[in-house]
Amino acid sequence: MRKEFPMLLTVVAALAVILSQFFFHIYNLGWLDVLDKWSNLMWAIAIGLGVINLTLIHGKKIMRRAPGYYNSIVLLLVLYGYGILGLITTTEGFHHKWIFDNIFAPMDATLYGIIAFFITTAAYRAFKVRTWEATVMLLAAMIILLGSAPIGEAIWGYWGDVRSWILNIPNTAGMRGIILGIYLGGFATALRVMLGLERAYLGGVGGR
Amino acid sequence: MSIAKDPAVWAAALGTLAIWSFLYRDNPIYRLAEHVLVALATGWSVPYYYYSYIHPVIKDEMIGQGRWAYVIPIVLGLLLYTRFIPSVSWLARYPMSAYIGYGAGYYLAFNAKPFLGQVTASFVNFGAGNVVNQLLFFICILSALVYFFFTVSKEHPAMGYASQFGKVVILIALGAAFGNTVLFRYNLFLGRLQYVLQEWLGLIQ
Amino acid sequence: MQRLQALGRRPIYALVFVVGIVAFLFPLGLPVKIGSDVRTVYNALDALPAGSLVWVGAEYDVSSKPELDPQVVAIFHHLFQKGLKPVVYGMWLRGPTIVQDIVAPIAEQYGKQYGVDWINLGHKPGTTTNLRLMTSNIMEGAGGVDHFGKPLADYSIMRGVNALDKASGFRHIIVVETGSPGSREYLGIVSAEKGIPMSVATLTMSIPENKPYVESGQFTGQIGGLRGAAEYEILVGKPGRGASGTDAQSLAALLVFFLVVIGNIGYLTSPRK
């Protein structure tokens, strides 16, 4: 019951999806829609685990007076205050939405924008002519980079054409090779999981 | 234009500066912002998940339309919480294995078609467009495929060269993808910078 | 010279800030060349008879606003100039809200009335399943209400519009996308199925991925990134955020290029390479 039944559940769930996608009459039973809703529901219910985890970890930090425990106090106060407010007013409630739009969203967008800094330092550090392979990658990146801003064509009229050529021929072909492989690897992984060959959460990897 | 008076703009601008402060170094203001961000994200999601996924199912579909089969996923979902009760914590494996099985099945069911789409898209028509380009494209794809072989020996020189060439093609593709993303990331940063300079400080029109 | 390859991160960060500020305070005004992918979108919309419905999929989120908002602005200028009637919908939660906020002032400029000349169906749960539903029954797919929760039956624009198909008057689909669900879902579920041409407004980094679809004619064209927005702004005659943003892009590209070059000078002159 502790190992075999979960493995059976895995196979049944996987087969239900596969059969209803491929076979006409099963498709028309509408299982897929039901399974989608079921899985969404399970996924939504799981978020409570996240709240419990945050509460336990930060609760313990506060109890121990660990370094920075006052941030943990803020975290728990905001989490519960904001969460309960949302449960009362829904996320469309005026105050709930205001906080989201004016505090959360700008910080979120700023973090996304921080990548501009990181991408610059990453390029500076990584793109060195160490080996000829690294040089090829560097050249491709720089041609595309300058070609995607108007500056490229301002320097040399054909820059945009070279950029398009790289994107259309080697880039598309290389990505195609990567993607085809990813599909194959994904199928193999999904199959291993379905067959119970990979089940680290039940203990053990492998055929035994 | 002058500095903003709207509290909403101030809140947004100060939040932006708090995140930027991390670029200099980790500091108390960033730490506070980081904790607030986690709390807000979770505090937003709990009611959102509840009103989008849980409430309508219980109210409309179960009670309203009598679709009591939803008890199954609800019970499965709740079984995840048995992990806090050591004696029955193994019950939490049921929802896990069902969910994982659904994921594995979904991948197998829905990716075979796009996969074949990628295969047929790789059929090269030398008649259309520049022959040299088409030929190069054809060779590039096949070499990239060879590069990934895991268990096929590449000792034969032909395989070795193809694999080497495939590696170059892949590196060009990755370099191109890198170069192509840089400016998008800058746009996001510039969007924030513009907000600070324009909406908050009123320095530009 | 060797120290050029060991710049700390903070000086680089400072340079990034400087470039951004300089670009905003002293615009260069570099010329922008209009690409064929953008022009085909413009021509296709331009050729539609006034009064045609155009479905706009607002499939993006707050984080993609900097690149996609200018495109949406330029497109709606064009739609309203030509007297086309946009119908906005979003599989993405916040897409329709974002578009509503930026389109309302543009509609006002052209004296277009909400519910008569354009409408926002809002976000409805169910992503692709719901999109499929739209192709057979908009009333049901939208849950009978628009973005503001008001009954669709109250709006004159919806008269005779039953489904997302040609019979109801839809002549073009524009998908403003940031990822999935986005153009691929529209292509499979709506455009190919119902024979309505579609164009894509997308991020810079998605341009290469969409390119094959444009070449095959499955997409009429694509507007990509701020650059695409700038091109469309020029075609429509409404220079805005896209045009000013492309200058900043040029400077940013030069900065990264410059850093990579000096990094390599440092590397090559280093005795310990």
Add this chain to the structure above:
Amino acid sequence: MLLAQDAPALGVFVPGNVAPFFALLVFCALVYIMIQRARAGQRIPEIRKIPGLEAIDEAIGRATEMGRPVHYTPGLGEATNVQTLASFAMLGHVAKRCAQYDTRLLQTNVEAFVMAINQEVIRQAYLEAGRPDAFNPDDITYHSPEQFAYAASVLGMYERERPAANIMFGAFWAESLLFAEGGAYLGAIQIGATANTHQIPFFVAACDYTLIGEEMYAASAYLSKEPVLTGTVVGQDLARIGVFALIILGTVLAHVGETNWLTGILTK
């Protein structure tokens, strides 16, 4: 509910799904044959050297020497994402090594469901390594369900815990570079693996080792050296030979005759 329209293809299939079904069937058959060969003890070829996977133990070893923790993130994928499924096996391996070397494993999450499974994976690994006492559930942490709130929190964690090994294995989106570049500043040994093609270049640029695309899916077989699992990878290679042949055949057929019947079959 949406009904499939038209008539079933070949009497039983959803239209447009005939070729995908048989393609999958062929794939399964290839994998099955190779699994059977492995079970029967027949020779299974070895997997080529994958430096990124070789480096895992080395990275954990170095963290142990330095007395600093190991950080593991499965990315943003849900538990139904096949990359996350691959991550579970990898996490099992990493956790087992950490248990053996007595090194602290910090495991951060953005998906509550995935976290629950990860907890189970790590607990099992510590149990198998004979160190159930060393398992600390408090090192498995949740950082909100939003991408950048998670990223901000992980960047902060880097500064406070200073992990010496950073393993990123799963489905990553834009946060990939925040994780990888943040880790590079720390001087951690970094291993990145994702099948999200957009993010591979960033891992290549900022990590010491990168598993490109499908290399991540071979991890479980590679690390366990289990013949049955290796068999599935051989099956995958056989399928690749098939794809190779199909592309050549399809290209030839594009120039012979009026229509390309192969395209016709594959899109049926």
